[in-house]
Amino acid sequence: MTTTDGVKPIAFLDLPAQQRRLGAPLKQRIDAVLEHCRFVLGPEVTELEEKLAAWSGVGHCVGVSSGTDALQIVMMGENIGEGDAVFLPAFTYTATAEVPLVLGATPVFVDVDPDTFQIDPANLRQRIEKVLQDGILRPRAIVGVDLFGQPAPWDELRAIAKEYDLFLLDDCAQSFGGAYHGRNLGAEAVASTLSFFPSKPLGGYGDGGAILTDDADRAELYRSLRTHGEGKTRYEVLRTGMNGRLDTLQAAVLLAKLDGFKEELARRDAIAQAYDAGLKDVVQVPARVPDSQSAWAIYAILFQNSEERVTAQARMKAAGVPSAIYYPLPLHHQPAYQPHHDGVALPVSESLSQRILALPIHPELTDAEVARVIAAVRG
Structure with a gap:
């Protein structure tokens, strides 16, 4: 397909060209999975988790099925639900607001900075105060979104979260690979969630996601929640969880791209x-x-x-x-x-x-x- 003057259109996202450039390493990674046939939570998932944790400077990474499921698992881990207010920017993708509603909580929308498009700390404080004054919802969590690749104002968000005793979550779906104060993103909140949707800077060939945290107990909880709430064995069910596991083929693709x-x-x-x-x-x-x-x-x-x-x-x-x-x-x-x-x-x-x-x-x-x-x- 060409324009009226015969010029080939530019691709908004050119995954075929990236695939050709990656070449043999990508094929080798995929072939290895086809050889061992451990298609769910195979060894490539563990390898990817270790490399993502090291990149972000955190102790733990939990690979999951999508960025949305990553958000849901983290909020489930905090027992966020009916009557809870979750504060998040109004200018972002729907998944950030969708998850609180799925869990029975209420998203409280916050305005953003007109220049950076990141959540506005001053408006966030106003929105928290309004919820407290109304007395209907319990303020429970703040979701900072690293929008378009840039970091949210994490210094201010941490201070506000501490002041109001709120759980702080980083929706880093769009911004893995970015940095803040010289630190790679992924360690700015109690937990950070990633998306590997194909259009992301580090994207797979389908859905995928991950959760980053320094909290060992939370990481263990996230691993249980991603696999139907299981305990030490597959048929020990400790809690209500979900099917949120990362496919091994996606991990293989991401490992090839990470290099x-x-x-x-x-x-x-x-x-x-x-x-x-x-x-x-x-x-x-x-x-x-x-x-x-x-x-x-x-x-x-x-x-x-x-x-x-x-x-x-x-x-x-x-x-x-x-x-x-x-x-x-x-x-x-x-x-x-x-x-x-x-x-x-x-x-x-x-x-x-x-x-x-x-x-x-x-x-x-x-x-x-x-x-x-x-x-x-x-x-």
Whole structure:
């Protein structure tokens, strides 16, 4: 498929090209699983868990079936449920809010910073105080989301969690590979959850996830919960759990990708810097969280209004340059969550949804393709 002038469209995500580049190591990893046939929680899962824990500087990693299941297992481990308030950003993916509702708890939506898009600590404090004043829900947990590859404001979140005695969870689904204060993300909260959905910086060939923690007792609990609540043996059932195990084939793919992950992160950062230089005079380019490094899962620019965005998207599409909107609605405006929202306006999240646009950013982009993206945005 080509554009009207015969130019091949750019891929928003080019997994086939990545697969060709990985080549033999990827095939060797998959073939090893096909040889030993331990398809669930096989040796590759253990190896991956050890490497992810070492990367993030934590004591324990528990491989699970998805980023969403990772969130659910952690919240189940804290007995979060009916009557509990879970505070989370309104500008993020649905899974973060979905899990509290599945467990019977109530998501309380918090506005975000207009520049970094990360949860706003000042608004978080206001939302906690309102819940306390209303006296209907019990404040139980804060979910900080490392959005688009950058870290949430963890210093402030830890202080607020301590002040109000709240469990602190890091939804790091989009940002494994990022860093904060020189530390790789994964150790900023009591537990951190990862997603290996194919579009993530470290993505598998299907669903997958993991939980990182320094707490040995919690890690043991998470391992039980991911496998139907089992105890020392398969048929000793200690608690109500779920089927949340990581497939060995996904672990094999991730191990092959992990070997070159640092180089891929460097390429993503180089593309982001090129976008900055080429676009900063025509759109608002992403602000950086101070003293951090982004994994650049998403590179999102801001237009003045939705009309400018519509015009730019049409121009880009005609030039064979893809784009995506993350997110077209803040969570508190989604039909599934509106009945659970207290009606408080969250103006930053509402404005961002009307103005934001994500550009292609993946390691397979060539310099020529990056230049094409810049030219299409500029018009």
